[in-house]
Amino acid sequence: MTRLLTEADGDPVAIENATGKGDIVLVCEHASRRVPERLGTLGLTEQALESHIAWDPGALAVARLLAGKLDAALIYQRFSRLAYDCNRPPEAEAAMPVLSEVYEIPGNRTMTDDERQARVEEIYRPFHDSVARFVSARKAAGRPPILVTMHSFTPVYFGKPRAVEVGILHDADSRLADHMLAVATKGQVAYDIRRNEPYGPADGVTHSLIEYGVLNGLPNVMIEIRNDLIRNDIGQRVMADYLEGLLRKGAVALSAQ
Numbered sequence: 001m002t003r004l005l006t007e008a009d010g011d012p013v014a015i016e017n018a019t020g021k022g023d024i025v026l027v028c029e030h031a032s033r034r035v036p037e038r039l040g041t042l043g044l045t046e047q048a049l050e051s052h053i054a055w056d057p058g059a060l061a062v063a064r065l066l067a068g069k070l071d072a073a074l075i076y077q078r079f080s081r082l083a084y085d086c087n088r089p090p091e092a093e094a095a096m097p098v099l100s101e102v103y104e105i106p107g108n109r110t111m112t113d114d115e116r117q118a119r120v121e122e123i124y125r126p127f128h129d130s131v132a133r134f135v136s137a138r139k140a141a142g143r144p145p146i147l148v149t150m151h152s153f154t155p156v157y158f159g160k161p162r163a164v165e166v167g168i169l170h171d172a173d174s175r176l177a178d179h180m181l182a183v184a185t186k187g188q189v190a191y192d193i194r195r196n197e198p199y200g201p202a203d204g205v206t207h208s209l210i211e212y213g214v215l216n217g218l219p220n221v222m223i224e225i226r227n228d229l230i231r232n233d234i235g236q237r238v239m240a241d242y243l244e245g246l247l248r249k250g251a252v253a254l255s256a257q
């Protein structure tokens with residue numbers, strides 16, 4: 001059996017503020033651009049390894065700010081989505097992509113079945129099990145959480161600029177997304193905020209929402225932030241303030257239902 005992670009790589013999953021008293025549990029699957037040492041550079045340039053194909057720039061920073069404001073637990077993946085994209089099931093081609101936007105990933109082209117399996121066993125399974133266990137424990141303790149996954153997207157995709165600034169994504173359960181969008185589009189509108197954009201369920205991006213939210217009957221939402229808005233500390237704080245308001249109001253509206 002091929003081993004992937006080394007001692008120096010450390011754990012694939014990190015949990016912060018696990019005992020937080022807030023109702024929300026934040027999940028960040030694309031938090032890191034770190035590549036497990038045995039995978040080297042995956043055949044990519046430094047520029048590609050720093051780009052949005054490797055991770056969601058700014059997403060973890062905003063998630064951490066939100067975790068503080070909402071006293072929410074935060075669970076995130078410590079390795080790049082190019083090693084394994086934890087928002088995809090093992091059978092999905094995009095779980096270990098050979099191509100991402102305009103970049104080819106040479107290190108993913110010639111994997112043996114063993115190497116593929118090692119990535120599933122050592123990156124995806126521990127992450128999936130951690131989130132699933134955490135959510136189950138909270139349910140069992142009589143504190144069923146609200147699941148919120150945090151992402152960012154590139155402002156230019158295949159050479160085309162994107163106007164949408166914040167995406168509120170959902171799958172079969174739109175309860176929380178509906179409330180958040182109602183709040184966001186009432187009165188003074190702060191951002192170009194849209195439902196299921198720039199991605200939606202048809203793009204296969206709702207794996208985590210379904211696994212941890214929908215199948216558990218828990219309210220859930222995926223937040224996609226255009227990454228040019230959260231490039232620096234100020235942008236991240238402004239966005240976290242905004243999302244805190246939407247999530248708090250959304251949660252209140254949910255409990256009033």
Ligand SMILES: [Zn+2]
Nearest residue numbers: 030056151152
């Ligand atoms: Zn993402």
